[in-house]
Amino acid sequence: MKKYNFSAGPAILPAEVMKEAGAACVNFNNSGFSILEISHRSADFSAVLAEAEALVREIGGIGEEFAVLFLSGGASSQFFMAPMNLLDDSGKAVYVDTGSWAAKAVKESKAFGPTEVLASSKADNYTHIPKGYTIPADATYLHLTSNNTIFGTQLAEYPETDVPLVVDMSSDMFSRPFPVDRFGIIYAGAQKNLGPAGVTLVIVRKDLLGKVDRHIPTMLNYNTHIEKGSTFNTPPVFPIYVMMLTLRWVKAQGGLEAVAKNNEEKAAVLYKEIDENPMFAGTVTQKEDRSLMNVTFVMADEYKELEGQFLEACKAAGCMSVKGHRSVGGFRASIYNAMPKEGIETLVKVMQDFRAAHA
Amino acid sequence: MKKYNFSAGPAILPAEVMKEAGAACVNFNNSGFSILEISHRSADFSAVLAEAEALVREIGGIGEEFAVLFLSGGASSQFFMAPMNLLDDSGKAVYVDTGSWAAKAVKESKAFGPTEVLASSKADNYTHIPKGYTIPADATYLHLTSNNTIFGTQLAEYPETDVPLVVDMSSDMFSRPFPVDRFGIIYAGAQKNLGPAGVTLVIVRKDLLGKVDRHIPTMLNYNTHIEKGSTFNTPPVFPIYVMMLTLRWVKAQGGLEAVAKNNEEKAAVLYKEIDENPMFAGTVTQKEDRSLMNVTFVMADEYKELEGQFLEACKAAGCMSVKGHRSVGGFRASIYNAMPKEGIETLVKVMQDFRAAHA
Ligand SMILES: Cc1ncc(COP(=O)(O)O)c(C=O)c1O
Ligand SMILES: Cc1ncc(COP(=O)(O)O)c(C=O)c1O
Ligand SMILES: [Mg+2]
Ligand SMILES: [Mg+2]
Ligand SMILES: [Mg+2]
Ligand SMILES: [Mg+2]
Numbered sequence: 170m171k172k173y174n175f176s177a178g179p180a181i182l183p184a185e186v187m188k189e190a191g192a193a194c195v196n197f198n199n200s201g202f203s204i205l206e207i208s209h210r211s212a213d214f215s216a217v218l219a220e221a222e223a224l225v226r227e228i229g230g231i232g233e234e235f236a237v238l239f240l241s242g243g244a245s246s247q248f249f250m251a252p253m254n255l256l257d258d259s260g261k262a263v264y265v266d267t268g269s270w271a272a273k274a275v276k277e278s279k280a281f282g283p284t285e286v287l288a289s290s291k292a293d294n295y296t297h298i299p300k301g302y303t304i305p306a307d308a309t310y311l312h313l314t315s316n317n318t319i320f321g322t323q324l325a326e327y328p329e330t331d332v333p334l335v336v337d338m339s340s341d342m343f344s345r346p347f348p349v350d351r352f353g354i355i356y357a358g359a360q361k362n363l364g365p366a367g368v369t370l371v372i373v374r375k376d377l378l379g380k381v382d383r384h385i386p387t388m389l390n391y392n393t394h395i396e397k398g399s400t401f402n403t404p405p406v407f408p409i410y411v412m413m414l415t416l417r418w419v420k421a422q423g424g425l426e427a428v429a430k431n432n433e434e435k436a437a438v439l440y441k442e443i444d445e446n447p448m449f450a451g452t453v454t455q456k457e458d459r460s461l462m463n464v465t466f467v468m469a470d471e472y473k474e475l476e477g478q479f480l481e482a483c484k485a486a487g488c489m490s491v492k493g494h495r496s497v498g499g500f501r502a503s504i505y506n507a508m509p510k511e512g513i514e515t516l517v518k519v520m521q522d523f524r525a526a527h528a
Numbered sequence: 529m530k531k532y533n534f535s536a537g538p539a540i541l542p543a544e545v546m547k548e549a550g551a552a553c554v555n556f557n558n559s560g561f562s563i564l565e566i567s568h569r570s571a572d573f574s575a576v577l578a579e580a581e582a583l584v585r586e587i588g589g590i591g592e593e594f595a596v597l598f599l600s601g602g603a604s605s606q607f608f609m610a611p612m613n614l615l616d617d618s619g620k621a622v623y624v625d626t627g628s629w630a631a632k633a634v635k636e637s638k639a640f641g642p643t644e645v646l647a648s649s650k651a652d653n654y655t656h657i658p659k660g661y662t663i664p665a666d667a668t669y670l671h672l673t674s675n676n677t678i679f680g681t682q683l684a685e686y687p688e689t690d691v692p693l694v695v696d697m698s699s700d701m702f703s704r705p706f707p708v709d710r711f712g713i714i715y716a717g718a719q720k721n722l723g724p725a726g727v728t729l730v731i732v733r734k735d736l737l738g739k740v741d742r743h744i745p746t747m748l749n750y751n752t753h754i755e756k757g758s759t760f761n762t763p764p765v766f767p768i769y770v771m772m773l774t775l776r777w778v779k780a781q782g783g784l785e786a787v788a789k790n791n792e793e794k795a796a797v798l799y800k801e802i803d804e805n806p807m808f809a810g811t812v813t814q815k816e817d818r819s820l821m822n823v824t825f826v827m828a829d830e831y832k833e834l835e836g837q838f839l840e841a842c843k844a845a846g847c848m849s850v851k852g853h854r855s856v857g858g859f860r861a862s863i864y865n866a867m868p869k870e871g872i873e874t875l876v877k878v879m880q881d882f883r884a885a886h887a
Contacts, residue, residue: 172560176567179765187553187562194550201531203546205724205770208535208849241600241726242747245761249745273746280743360762365564367600367726367764384639386608387632388601402604403719405726406538407766411564490567 173512176490177318177463177503178340179360186414186507193410204410209403217410218399224416228424230349231372236395238371239409244270244339244358247371249277251312251335251354254391256282257381260309263287263332265302267324268295268317269496270337278312281383287311294497295320298458308332310353310377316341318361319494321451321465321501322458327351333377341462342370343419344506345429353377361462362505364412367405419506428506435504435513436461442517448472448479448528449520452497467499472527479523486519488512532871535849536677536822536862537699538719545773545866552769563769568762576769577758583775587783589708590731595754597730598768603629603698603717606730608636610671610694610713613750615641616740619668622646622691624661626683627654627676628855629696637671640742646670653856654679657817667691669712669736675700677720678853680810680824680860681817686710692736700821701729702778703865704788712736720821721864723771726764778865787865794863794872795820801876807831807887808879811856826858831886838882845878847871 174181190204197204198213207214222237231237240246251274256262260282264275266289278284285308288299295317304311310333316323318340327334333353342357353374360366373391387393393401399409422428440459443449443466452465468476476499483491493499502516533540549563556563557572566573581596590596599605610633615621619641623634625648637643644667647658654676663670669692675682677699686693692712701716712733719725732750746752752760758768781787799818802808802825811824827835835858842850852858861875 174561174565176565176570179565179567179762181565182562187564190564191550191553191562194546194553202533202848203541203550205546205549206533206535206538206540208538209725211535241602241764242605243600243761246601246747249747253745277745280745358762360765365766366568366762367767386612386636386639388605388608402602403538403717403725405600405764405767406719407724408726408764489561 170487171511172487172489173508173515174489175502175504175508175512175516177361177494177501178358179366180503180505181507182364182411182415183418183507186411186418189414190411204407207406209400209406214406217413221409221413221416224413224420225370225372228343228416228419229347229372232349234374234376236373236375236391238373238391238394239399239404239412240369240371240394241367241405243369244337244356245273247337247356247369248274249280250389250391251356252278252281252284253383253385253389255335255353255377255381256309257383258282261285261305261307262310262312263305263308264312265289265299266291267298267314267322268320270318270339271312271314274312274314274337282309293454295322296453297455298322298324304328304330304332306332310335313337316460316462318463319496321453321460321463321497323460323462325457333374341460343425343428344432344462346425359408359412364415365408367408368412370412422506432461432504432506435508435510436464438513438517439464439502439504442520446520446524448475448524452499462503462505464502464504465493465497465499467493475527482519482523483516486515488516488519491516529846530870531846531848532867532874533848534861534863534867534871534875536720536853536860537717538725539862539864540866541723541770541774542777542866545770545777548773549770563766566765568759568765573765576772577763580768580772580775583772583779584729584731587702587775587778588706588731591708593733593735595732595734595750597732597750597753598758598763598771599728599730599753600726600764602728603696603715604632606696606713606715606728607633608639609748609750610715611637611640611643612742612744612748614694614712614736614740615668616742617641620644620664620666621669621671622664622667623671624648624658625650626657626673626681627679629676629678629698630671630673633671633673633696641668652813654681655812656814657681657683663687663689663691665691669694672696675819675821677822678855679812680819680822680856681812682819682821684816692733700819702784702787703791703821705784718767718771720862723774724767726767727771729771781865791820791863791865794867794869795823797872797876798823798861798863801879805879805883807834807883811858821862821864823861823863824852824856824858826852834886841878841882842875845874847875847878850875
């Protein structure tokens with residue numbers, strides 16, 4: 170039986186990427202050496218790094234005013250690195266609190282300078298994206314979480330503002346086009362749409378840097394990595410390689426427009442079933458806030474006791490990791506770029522069969 | 529032709545490890561999923577993490593007073609994380625400057641508190657390990673680099689002292705036994721003896737922590753990772769998995785005593801040829817300082833112009849990456865745990881043939 174991986178992250182990658190990565194562990198580029206043992210300063214790996222950067226720039230339309238960095242430490246390290254590099258007491262960072270990850274970013278920022286939460290949906294357990302807030306024109310940056318992995322919400326649009334956006338795109342990076350010129354920093358842990366765990370893509374507008382005068386340890390200064398092209402020290406060679414393979418795949422899909430169209434179609438099929446099937450209900454209260462990446466839903470009240478049974482039915486049909494995050498409960502189907510339509514169709518079929526059997 | 533990888537890092541790993549890692553990229557644990565796509569909170573990966581920790585403890589004789597962490601950011605991040613977590617103005621960190629990496633560690637420490645260099649061999653281009661220095665009894669810690677990857681020197685013994693040792697073991701970790709009870713922190717980028725690039729092994733004596741009262745960003749606080757068993761955020765799943773496989777291999781070799789014996793024998797064969805062959809000369813001035821991991825040597829003065837030709841001869845015989853680091857010149861043969869005796873024999877044969885042809 171074909172199995173589908175609905176895990177929220179680390180998450181499904183294109184099958185051909187995983188296969189090619191496996192082959193490179195034994196013989197990379199026909200060198201007779203494994204990708205796991207080659208120097209990060211070798212010609213073979215320099216080519217990987219250069220291609221990865223070129224693909225990020227091409228796919229995202231990222232110009233030379235931005236640096237493209239491949240760092241480690243996860244998106245969680247960007248929660249503090251962004252304010253450490255951008256914010257001091259003369260500035261003000263503003264945040265929109267749309268979920269647990271956003272709240273963690275707020276917490277880390279506070280140590281580096283004035284940090285204000287413009288809006289929060291926490292009181293509603295993050296079931297919607299707050300709107301209608303005013304962005305202070307003098308803010309140093311506005312931090313947003315583009316997609317809230319746990320709560321299944323996603324920004325439908327980025328605000329129109331001259332304040333540079335610092336955006337945690339961990340769970341929807343390269344799933345749709347974005348207005349590059351509004352961004353100051355984009356960061357994303359690879360382990361959803363971009364590759365395996367162990368590398369974080371960071372895109373930084375260079376002119377924002379070097380303006381705070383605190384001591385920044387060498388490894389935490391974006392400029393260190395910009396100057397050394399992400400090889401100041403040994404970068405995570407294999408995760409970067411697999412990201413490069415994944416970016417090739419994104420390009421081969423036709424780029425972000427094509428990927429976005431596919432993602433919209435996939436999500437529509439699943440949300441339609443959630444809405445139409447009386448046994449299930451979505452958790453996000455405003456339809457325009459629904460995530461195309463993490464589809465969260467629950468058993469309708471009158472069927473709550475069948476939750477465990479539904480998860481068993483999913484597994485039996487090859488739909489793995491459909492259990493929701495503990496802070497939301499219910500179900501979460503993560504349907505990143507690499508999730509094929511057949512995965513969605515299989516899950517919808519399980520829901521329909523479940524309805525036929527129980528409703 | 530069999531090729532041997534003498535790279536200083538990322539470096540040779542056991543052939544069976546690379547093969548098993550490659551297979552797991554396609555089908556891990558017979559789950560039908562790749563190791564690259566599984567959740568870091570899955571039962572399958574939790575078992576990997578638990579086994580990796582158990583192997584570190586068993587191989588190194590590491591007791592419960594130490595935490596065993598799998599972090600990212602490379603050894604370079606430990607240069608600042610160690611002082612950030614241990615040092616403040618009421619203390620004093622003392623360092624022995626035995627090479628470029630040691631000097632970088634000194635530089636990062638200075639931002640966090642009084643930092644003193646007890647001894648340095650920099651004036652002699654680090655061709656020996658300084659000795660005879662006095663360790664102040666009131667020092668917070670003594671930082672040492674156990675093996676100087678670039679300069680080919682290695683501490684023959686750790687000093688007898690009550691001051692906790694903070695040791696960068698990046699390039700000789702688990703190549704020989706070490707006196708665990710003298711250590712405060714041991715850290716090692718994996719990409720020499722332990723696995724691929726992308727994970728850093730950190731062993732911390734827990735009672736040293738929590739004594740400085742500066743703000744430490746959550747991700748940079750050792751206690752964060754201790755409390756969450758290295759899964760506060762998404763750890764580098766695949767690099768940790770490959771480290772676990774490599775540790776299994778170390779154990780199967782018979783543990784550190786057996787590995788050390790093998791390493792001594794391998795290095796002895798190569799140093800013997802360097803000494804006896806009139807075309808080559810070692811760069812390390814005191815024989816007891818010679819590294820068993822990175823064997824540095826040069827062309828004897830009268831043959832200097834044959835350097836390029838010797839490197840070609842190495843390549844032709846399958847001995848790859850024998851070129852020395854730019855700050856030392858000449859040659860460097862890195863012969864970590866996974867380098868088989870046949871690799872050394874092949875290189876020695878090249879040296880002998882070169883002598884027969886040219887001397
Ligand atoms: C939106 C978002 N931000 C940040 C993180 C944390 O990323 P990491 O584990 O790479 O630190 C996650 C992880 O799931 C996430 O979904
Ligand atoms: C002794 C030593 N320390 C530190 C480092 C830096 O390690 P990383 O690249 O993991 O930051 C190296 C890298 O070669 C090294 O050999
Ligand atoms: Mg969230
Ligand atoms: Mg419904
Ligand atoms: Mg060195
Ligand atoms: Mg000689």
